[in-house]
Amino acid sequence: xxxxxxIPKGTRDFGPSEMVKRNFIxxxxxxxxxxxxxxxxxxxxxxxxxxxxxxxxxxxxxLLFKILNSGDFLKGADESQLQQKNSQKITSYISEKGLRYDxxxxxxxxxxxxxxxxxxxxxxxxxxxxWRADNPQKGRYREFYQCDVDVIGxxxxxxxxxxxQIVDEVYRRLNIRVAVKxxxxxxxxxxxxxxxxxxxxxxxxxxxxxxxxxxxEKVNLxxxxxxxxxxxxxxxxxxxxxxxxNFEKLQQIKSVLATSEIGLKGVSEMETVFNWLAxxxxxxxxxxxxxxxRGLNYYTGAIFEVKxxxxxxxxxxxxxxxxxxxxxxxxxxxxxxxxxxxxxxIYDVMEHLDLFPKNAATTTQLLFINFGEKEQxxxxxxxxxxxxxxxxxxxxxxxxxxxxxxxxxxDRKIPYVALVGEEEMSSGLITxxxxxxxxxxxxxxxxxxxxxxxxxxxK
RNA sequence: GUGGAUGUAGCUCAGUAGGUUAGAGUAGCGGAUUGUGGUUCCGUUGGUCGUGGGUUCGAGCCCCAUCUUCCACCCCA
Numbered sequence: 001x002x003x004x005x006x007i008p009k010g011t012r013d014f015g016p017s018e019m020v021k022r023n024f025i026x027x028x029x030x031x032x033x034x035x036x037x038x039x040x041x042x043x044x045x046x047x048x049x050x051x052x053x054x055x056x057x058x059x060x061x062x063l064l065f066k067i068l069n070s071g072d073f074l075k076g077a078d079e080s081q082l083q084q085k086n087s088q089k090i091t092s093y094i095s096e097k098g099l100r101y102d103x104x105x106x107x108x109x110x111x112x113x114x115x116x117x118x119x120x121x122x123x124x125x126x127x128x129x130x131w132r133a134d135n136p137q138k139g140r141y142r143e144f145y146q147c148d149v150d151v152i153g154x155x156x157x158x159x160x161x162x163x164x165q166i167v168d169e170v171y172r173r174l175n176i177r178v179a180v181k182x183x184x185x186x187x188x189x190x191x192x193x194x195x196x197x198x199x200x201x202x203x204x205x206x207x208x209x210x211x212x213x214x215x216x217e218k219v220n221l222x223x224x225x226x227x228x229x230x231x232x233x234x235x236x237x238x239x240x241x242x243x244x245x246n247f248e249k250l251q252q253i254k255s256v257l258a259t260s261e262i263g264l265k266g267v268s269e270m271e272t273v274f275n276w277l278a279x280x281x282x283x284x285x286x287x288x289x290x291x292x293x294r295g296l297n298y299y300t301g302a303i304f305e306v307k308x309x310x311x312x313x314x315x316x317x318x319x320x321x322x323x324x325x326x327x328x329x330x331x332x333x334x335x336x337x338x339x340x341x342x343x344x345x346i347y348d349v350m351e352h353l354d355l356f357p358k359n360a361a362t363t364t365q366l367l368f369i370n371f372g373e374k375e376q377x378x379x380x381x382x383x384x385x386x387x388x389x390x391x392x393x394x395x396x397x398x399x400x401x402x403x404x405x406x407x408x409x410x411d412r413k414i415p416y417v418a419l420v421g422e423e424e425m426s427s428g429l430i431t432x433x434x435x436x437x438x439x440x441x442x443x444x445x446x447x448x449x450x451x452x453x454x455x456x457x458x459k
Numbered sequence: 460g461u462g463g464a465u466g467u468a469g470c471u472c473a474g475u476a477g478g479u480u481a482g483a484g485u486a487g488c489g490g491a492u493u494g495u496g497g498u499u500c501c502g503u504u505g506g507u508c509g510u511g512g513g514u515u516c517g518a519g520c521c522c523c524a525u526c527u528u529c530c531a532c533c534c535c536a
Binding site (some may be wrong): 004006009057059060062063102130132134135136137138139140141144145146206294313314315316317318340341342343344345346369371401402403404405406407408409410411417419421422423431433435436438440 | 460461492493494495496497509526527528529530531533534535536
């Protein structure tokens, strides 16, 4: 090997044992999505840059992977821009496609493009990779999978409640302890309005989002740097110090937002959601957190974030309501709400807490030891029969030494091994070894099938 | 995009002030045991020390560049 091959920064290969675990996560979320009546779709890895740009904020545009045009991509480029090395301007000439940054924007594009085919409310799920040109760290990759569930074409807050139920059910099945944090963009808008800084909404939300991490003083400092007057910052203080139950917090914020129509709307939305949530007895705590902002531009109502309680890692699920994402693509008045499960971070959490089922690594149930040509021919029809009854079976492909074949079974964690040599062929009874216990017995084919089927069911 | 740390066998890591042929554990392979794995014992393969330059009589170690991973900022799943 002259030079070791490698893969791009922030991307990963997944070996068999990792894939078994990853599939466990994918299968779990998908089965919950289906349980709630969501339908699958897929969209291309790349989208036109025009559908991607401007949807994720300034930062998001920078993190988009852009694809160089095919052929002579410099042909259309402006000569003077090239001379000036104006990368930003040149980009629009040499790249018209990009890798998707999330699944929500492509979904909105999908809905607009297929508006005649989809029936509203449209409930869909989508499990696909997304790409971000971010600097990688632990729990942060440049290619990662999102598992999105969205319902579009319905204003009902029932959808918000349903998404929280889904979160509860998914993490109950995955056995991860989590907490849901909720807020509402309308409340945040109301706050900006009340303190007389409606145009500073983005700066305000970005700053107070860091309250948890940086503390009140740094937040205030950042607000000041962004040009907020002292009076406005002072007005903000009581909001940052809310305490009590969700309803108590809402009660307090209501009086602060008394003059803001949009703010009060947000409060009443949250009240409705919490009221409907109350009798459902979810095991996941749902907490109103006014410092939760979320950077994505398109959210307009409820916003969610899910944090793992037993491991420090960024949020493992996030989402919210977007009232007019489809409007950008020419279909106004269609509101949607959705959340996204971050499969890779969920994986990291489960790995760290050792939560994967331990038999998940097993695929083959039964290995036939290969003794030679005669024995192979004898075993082949038996193996076919076993596979037809659903038992995952394989035969070692060559008559290697016993030790090697047994080691193979052991390393692959195959629970049963069948030995068929001279003796077994003449008696018709197969020697079946239980690899875990080290015991073995002679059984007929029918008995063999029953034994293993039962063993699988017991697991 | 900015700043900091890291990189030695497949994996986990030693490597003394720059000085012969770079070590260990583990995994792999072979044997003890040719119809019995996981335990034990013996033997053995494997490294252009991330990559490319430079300083030096001499570089795993010093300098520069570059890449990876990790950490912080930013932002996020």
